[in-house]
Amino acid sequence: MAAERRDFETGELASVPESSASHDLWQRMAAPLWPAFVDELAAVRPGSERVDRAELVSQASDLADVLEHWLGLLGFQWVDLDEGFSFKVASWDFQRPEAPGHKRAA
Numbered sequence: 001m002a003a004e005r006r007d008f009e010t011g012e013l014a015s016v017p018e019s020s021a022s023h024d025l026w027q028r029m030a031a032p033l034w035p036a037f038v039d040e041l042a043a044v045r046p047g048s049e050r051v052d053r054a055e056l057v058s059q060a061s062d063l064a065d066v067l068e069h070w071l072g073l074l075g076f077q078w079v080d081l082d083e084g085f086s087f088k089v090a091s092w093d094f095q096r097p098e099a100p101g102h103k104r105a106a
Helices: 024-029 034-042 053-073
Strands: 076-081 084-089
Touching: 034 053, 053 076
Parallel strands: none
Antiparallel strands: 076 084
């Protein structure tokens, strides 16, 4: 969504449409870290420009940090292991009926 909203002439990212920004799921799942995500994406040059490997690795690492934090907020945990990695559900908070906006399956 962020890339779709980018003006490639100016590099500016348009704001999220009100219809999305006001939605309960957006507020719970995206809004808390959207500004950090957009800031990281804004620092990335368009694909039409050559980027030095060190700069690309640095930007990818910064974006990965934001995404790791975001996944943690959503209840997921990425764990680096000697033999690879593990991705697990660390919290089921979004499944709780008392969670704001949760709708129980009929």
